[in-house]
Amino acid sequence: MDAAMLTLSVLGVAAILFATEIIPLAVTAMSAAIALGLLGVLTPTEVFSGLSNPTVVLFAGMFIIGAAMFQTGLAQKIGIAVVKKSGNDERALMAALMLITIILSSVSSNTATVACLMPVVIQICAAARLPVSPQLMALAVAANVGGTITMIGTPPNILMSATLGASGLTPFGFFEFAWIGIPLSIVGMIYMLTIGRRLCPRKLVDSEAFAKEEEDTNDPRKMMICAVILIGVVIAMVLEKQINVPMQTSAIIGGLLCVLTGCLTEKQAYQGVDWTTIFLFAGMLPLASAMEHSGAGAIIAHEVVGLIGDHPSPMVIVAAMFVLSCGLTQFMSNTAASALLAPIAISIAQSIGVSPYPVVMAIGIAASCAFTTPVATPPNTLVLGPGKFRFMDYVKVGVPLVFVSLIVCLAVIPLVWPF
Numbered sequence: 001m002d003a004a005m006l007t008l009s010v011l012g013v014a015a016i017l018f019a020t021e022i023i024p025l026a027v028t029a030m031s032a033a034i035a036l037g038l039l040g041v042l043t044p045t046e047v048f049s050g051l052s053n054p055t056v057v058l059f060a061g062m063f064i065i066g067a068a069m070f071q072t073g074l075a076q077k078i079g080i081a082v083v084k085k086s087g088n089d090e091r092a093l094m095a096a097l098m099l100i101t102i103i104l105s106s107v108s109s110n111t112a113t114v115a116c117l118m119p120v121v122i123q124i125c126a127a128a129r130l131p132v133s134p135q136l137m138a139l140a141v142a143a144n145v146g147g148t149i150t151m152i153g154t155p156p157n158i159l160m161s162a163t164l165g166a167s168g169l170t171p172f173g174f175f176e177f178a179w180i181g182i183p184l185s186i187v188g189m190i191y192m193l194t195i196g197r198r199l200c201p202r203k204l205v206d207s208e209a210f211a212k213e214e215e216d217t218n219d220p221r222k223m224m225i226c227a228v229i230l231i232g233v234v235i236a237m238v239l240e241k242q243i244n245v246p247m248q249t250s251a252i253i254g255g256l257l258c259v260l261t262g263c264l265t266e267k268q269a270y271q272g273v274d275w276t277t278i279f280l281f282a283g284m285l286p287l288a289s290a291m292e293h294s295g296a297g298a299i300i301a302h303e304v305v306g307l308i309g310d311h312p313s314p315m316v317i318v319a320a321m322f323v324l325s326c327g328l329t330q331f332m333s334n335t336a337a338s339a340l341l342a343p344i345a346i347s348i349a350q351s352i353g354v355s356p357y358p359v360v361m362a363i364g365i366a367a368s369c370a371f372t373t374p375v376a377t378p379p380n381t382l383v384l385g386p387g388k389f390r391f392m393d394y395v396k397v398g399v400p401l402v403f404v405s406l407i408v409c410l411a412v413i414p415l416v417w418p419f
Contacts, residue, residue, distance in 0.1 A: 003040075004298075006036070011287065019395070025391060026279035029287070030283035036286060060251075062251050062254075062255075064259070068229070068258035074227055074230075082127075090130050094192065098192065099189070101146055111143075112251075114379040117139060118383065125205050130204075132388075133200045138197065140380050140382070150178065151174045157364050159335060159338050167343075184408055191400070203387065280374065315419075318359055322366040325338060325366035326406075328341075329367045330373045331376070334377060341363045342364075365409055366406075371401050373391065
């Protein structure tokens with residue numbers, strides 16, 4: 001059996017284990033990576049490369065800063081202030097959080113946005129005695145759809161423009177994605193405020209844990225220090241390219257400063273890291289890499305393309321490429337999925353004499369519709385532990401939203417980018 005088939009076999013077993021949760025999600029993810037190593041698909045270095053991935057390092061740093069916000073009482077103070085203004089209206093709070101997240105994710109990293117806002121959301125829910133799970137799921141959805149509004153909102157958008165340029169075509173403009181990104185964001189908000197929140201579990205924040213933390217939150221000086229560190233890290237992330245400091249470096253520096261300034265102890269910093277999230281994501285990254293480099297992703301792509309037929313209609317191509325891109329991105333990097341499909345899409349479009357722009361746009365947008373698994377995108381993984389989600393919770397909420405997103409894309413994309 002060649003590397004591609006071995007990878008697809010491991011992916012199939014992992015998908016079953018993820019869905020059934022017979023063993024913990026993080027154990028499944030790491031086991032999949034190790035299995036690929038034992039089968040010779042990945043080298044020993046590649047098997048554990050996820051543990052040093054920049055996104056995993058970013059997770060760790062922001063978890064520590066989030067823990068410092070709780071330990072100093074900063075998150076509690078922000079939460080109580082917001083609750084006083086929004087009251088106990090679950091939908092009003094969700095709408096406000098999603099709007100803020102969409103705006104921030106459109107111009108900065110959606111992963112960093114969720115990492116920064118998550119501790120605040122948790123504390124708001126604790127103060128208002130609201131279920132935390134629907135709010136965190138809404139946070140992840142908003143981060144994913146918000147990233148589709150501008151070219152820099154998510155890597156697939158940049159990649160789609162670059163691929164067009166490399167093919168001798170005019171790239172998409174910076175705000176051109178907003179034509180589909182804004183409608184998709186609006187629909188995402190409406191969905192979560194109506195159907196989506198009802199499909200989420202109704203898990204509450206552990207009030208006893210927060211009551212215990214409240215005992216050590218009486219130092220305004222530490223609150224101020226933590227706030228300054230958080231603001232500094234956010235600014236550094238926004239200005240990442242200008243100051244030439246990677247986001248993960250800013251996050252780790254922020255985490256170290258929280259410990260060095262006494263905002264939390266070293267032990268509390270370790271306890272603040274959600275290790276399930278770390279190992280789940282670190283285990284899936286090698287599998288995503290194997291999908292790309294073994295040719296497993298290409299096999300799936302070509303099989304689907306073959307099902308379209310020799311003379312498909314342009315709308316069928318757009319729909320097929322959306323479904324394929326969205327399907328692949330649930331288990332492999334959305335950047336890798338879109339990079340794999342974009343050249344294929346351009347070739348298909350040109351072969352039947354239609355514009356490649358609507359097809360390429362559909363691929364890029366679909367790569368951000370990563371709603372149906374906790375490993376589809378970093379924001380999904382981040383909220384997994386704090387939201388106490390199971391794998392199937394993402395499926396229940398995400399699958400209907402994917403279909404809604406497909407309908408929006410089929411309606412809007414051909415109007416803005418004609419065939």
